[in-house]
Amino acid sequence: MTAVLDAPPVARPRLHRVRARWGWGLGAVAVVVWSLAGAGLFAGEVVNPAGRAQFGRFASAALSPALDAEFLRVLVTGALVTLAYAALGAALAVLLGALGAVAVARTTWGRRRLGWTLTRGALAVPRGLHEAVWGLLLVNVLGLDPWVGVLAIGLPYGAVTAKVFADLLDEVPRGGHDALLAAGAGRSSAVLYELLPPAAGGLLSYSFYRLECAVRSAVVLGLIGAGGLGYQLSLSFSSLRWEQVWSCVYALALLCLLADVTGRAVRRRLAAPRSSPTRLARDRVLTAAVLGSLALVAWSWWYLAVTPATLFAERTREQLGYVLGAAWPPDTDADLLASVASLAVDTVQMSVIAIAVATVGAVLVAGVAARPPGRMTPGRRLLGTVVRLGLLLLRAVPAPVWALVVLFVLLPGVLPGALALGVYSFGVLGRLAAEATEELDPRPRAALAALGAGPAAGWLYGVLPRATGPVLAFALYRWEVAIRDSVLVGVLGAGGLGALLATQLATFDWGAVATTLVALVLLTLAVDLVSARARQALR
Template sequence: MNNLKSTIDYHKKGILTALLVLIFIWSLFSVTWSKDLIHAGGKATMMQIFNSILHPKVTPELIKLGFISTWRTLAYAVTGMTLAFIIAFVFGILASGIMAERDASRKVSKSIFRGLLGFMRAIHELVWAWLFVAAIGLTPFAAIFALAIPYGGTLGRIYADILNDVAKEPIRALKASGATKLQLLIYGYLPLAKVDMISYTMYRLECAVRSSTIMSFVGLGGLGFQIQLSLQDLNYNEVWTFMFFLTALVVLIDLWSNVLRNKLISNKEYKKKFNFNKFSLLLAVVIIIGSWVFIFVADKADFFGLFTEKNYMYTKKFINGLLGAQEANPAFLNSESWAKALKLTYDTLQMSVMAIGFATVAMLLTVLPAARNVADGSLTLSKKWYKWLSFGVIRFVYIFSRSVPELVWAMIIVFIFKPGILPGAIALAIHNFGIIGKLCAEVIEDLDLRPIRNIASSGGTSSQMLFYGVIPTVMPKFITYILYRGEVILRTTIVVGFVGAGGLGQQFKLSMSYFKYTEITLLLICYLLLVVLADLLSEGSRKLSE
């Protein structure tokens, strides 16, 4: 019986893998592959861009500007995450249902708040930013709220899941001692969930830094704004200088997160030694206070100015425009507009599939030498000095590619390729290649080494080890990560369209520029339908791969 189940599971995974490959091939037919895909001077531009990586501009003035821009990027990320944490903490607890007294109220609470969190995170932060700018004007709070809402939705959903997954024995013991719901939360759930909640919050801070970078499209300064200016002036040496600042910031946050998580898990802090946990708490408080002071003092953010009669009229006009209150034939009730929007939705779907396909192929070609147990020879039974070199180079590429937001990659790539879904797919693939590569390399590092060593000891090459030893073992987890990133990519495709990469995003930007608000509503409906479809397909595929 077990053998039959194993055979069925094996065939299910094989069918899923074949299906994913076929879908990727289908997406490739959306592009007419010819020399016309590249601009007339695209090849020369590409060489200039890549040559500039090795020669970033380093002057005292530019370095000073880099530090100032880095701080502004971090400040907006931190202020946005502060509000996101508050939203997530409250909504996450309510979405978990742990505070409800009865089963019926628990189900209602979970349904309402999980649905609300799902809507908040479904719309990309840059789309929220455009909407807030249109509603309340070009204020720092437009960017802060735009970061807070989707990140609050994502954090809240994860917090709810973490709270639901805590060990039940300590909670039952507290209940038996007569603890109230609030006491259960404070002394039971939160201490047990603390490490995972802090760890994921730090990860989302790293993501918020990238999101803060692309807020240059709504007038926010920082690293994204400087990169955009340098690209417009064709100063590629300056572009890479600011890109390296961004990479350094992301790496520092990542290192801080990893060390903090290890300290929290080990729970070993001695009085005579440096207490990293207390230092992290103090540092976090200083950065949060410093960020809000910067927003209010340096950028002159006026919170109470949001509630003026003028802003109320702007917001009312914008909402009425989205609803088509004063339009005889709104786009979302027009069949021709629907046909055009659905075609763009189809293009967006193809772009996302192509992107995850490119990223997966690049990951499979690099993931084996990127694993630490390959570099040190424990997996292959072969120790070569150059394996550490390839490990370091590929891991750096992973870090660099994922540190730079998709939109920034798209801004660079449209200088080489003509507008269309291909440059958007390439930009999305480059960013997600670094994420998938890191995750999958860690899967290989956690492998049971004995079966793989048998292939190596019998004279198997690296390619044979990859296809006959590693991939069959790690494929379920690989597919899980690929599907997860595919879902994220689908939400992000609308953003790369803002710089001419096609799909819903390009039309969304045009509609915003020409104040065609009912078109915006239609595009948002198509976007949300696409996200819901992605969630359903991803969930079904994950169940098939289990």
């Protein structure tokens, strides 16, 4: 035995890097550098220091929002409209998602891979277009109808939700389901008893997450005329009444916070259910949340005066025919295709810079923004709250507003657009990163503290290595979103496909619009594929 224990040490292995990861890592760095170079960062001046005064005017107005009674009344009505759109849009998304999930789940298709691939690919079309683009298209078909806002949120969200729901269902272990089938149960009751219950938590918590996103989307739709807070914001924004803009932003932040708190409560309950083993008692919080959402949807339906009739009206069919007739066939002249291709490169560079900025920011603040387990000193608690509120405001200010104010201090080009998107994505990603940090097991870090490691070292060894994976995965998800969001900031000389699309829509060049939309969908699909591969390498 001693002989074994004291055996001479084997040849020491060399420090080798994991090739796939290094490949992806170096590739990512190269792409970021290429994007920065494309944005002109290394080619000359990019900063415009003289614009600080204009930026300051925007920033200082944050401290003096417009609060007169008249405007507050406008805001309350606006908030109600936004809430109603968000609720109906999210409800439609969940409904479409549930139906769509059945259509795209592996369970449904079994070994028929072709059918599965095709239906999955079909989902990329509604997903590839931004809600605002949907809104602009739907206005042309439905006119001034609340369905415009509801569908503009519900269709793209429905496609995303279907994909996520299908993944959740597919991840449930098959054993129980197959056992029930073998015991002679019908397909639907097998799904009901053995697939839905394990997936229910994930489904419900994702649905509430969608509601939060829908609030922000409803505001963007307001920017294109669907009413609500976004509409008020855009009116004040076009005259640069920053005090009013900030009031709208605060109202929006409040709505987001509300959706966030509800969603968090639901998620927490789902993670740690409180149930009595002896009585068939339902969880009060969950019951209230579900009933409350149903009531909210019913109220929204009434408040927005939605009626299904308009969807099937003669006029809707006529207008759809008009738009489709004008858009088909898509323009394919060489000039247009060449400019679409070169602008697609701009869009990619813009989204890459945006995500790089957002990821760096998110990693830096995640530790502070996360609520650590156990007791906190009052200072730490205050700092955490301030950072979380800051992130909330960053994502409550819509991307087009960021695009203008960033343009005050940067010279025109891809960079200000990218930074505007980056700041906005930082607000979203920072929060996701903080949540990922909160979910980490606190013990390894506590163990490091117990052996005397300082806060920085403890974070480097105990948190960073474990949080990197999930945060990068979120960042890659957001990359696809950033491609779509680039449509919002493109107009202000930031370029990319967004600027092209804005021009085409403003001049009613439907054939060219169709070409650009196809390009956007293809771009989103490509980014989705790349990011899926990268996420796989991270695992």
